[in-house]
Amino acid sequence: MKEKFNFQVEGVPLIKFQDAEKIKKLQSGKIYAKTLGYYRKREEETGDCEVGDKYEGMMNLNNAFIYSPDENKIVSANDKLFKTSESDDFVFCMFGIDPNLEKFKFTDKQKEKMLSFGDTALIVLNRAEFIHRVKVGAEKAGYKIHFD
Structure with missing residues (x-):
């Protein structure tokens, strides 16, 4: 019952x-809690995209131009991943x-x-x-x- x-x-x-x-x-x-990096690695290493997420805490840019301080110039960013300021923070879901x-x-x-x-x-x-x-x-x- x-x-x-x-x-x-x-x-x-x-x-x-x-x-x-x-x-x-x-x-x-x-x-x-675990870091966002843990969840990125989880998908990359195990293929688990339900818990893992290779884009977690990242910004994906397509057809963009950004200033690169290392090169002191504007560069093309097409399908590039960039870390955000939160990309290695701890998360609790x-x-x-x-x-x-x-x-x-x-x-x-x-x-x-x-x-x-x-x-x-x-x-x-x-x-x-x-x-x-x-x-x-x-x-x-x-x-x-x-x-x-």
Whole structure:
């Protein structure tokens, strides 16, 4: 028999899939994050373009001209990747589900992929409060953060 759960959601709920130890640390205020470079390498090395992204934190320019300070001239940039100021920042990702969708169901492929993240899921029902707490904690520890 399937159990039904009733709970109050504030905004879009967030879900984090990881192993139980990292979820417990997250609940105690410790966030496990990796660099954007990790996600670029992941796609390049494994071909995993669902989690990995070879363009993460990069800017791809096509048919552009830019000033090159090294060469002291304007050069053509056609299908070139450039690092952004954020290209090696640490990131922490979560999955969000729009509660206004009538039905949401993970595909079998998505379920299989989720298992590679870990054996546990944390559901955050109040997104705004979660972001507020992360922001306050990060700033108190001297970190600059951005949410998007």
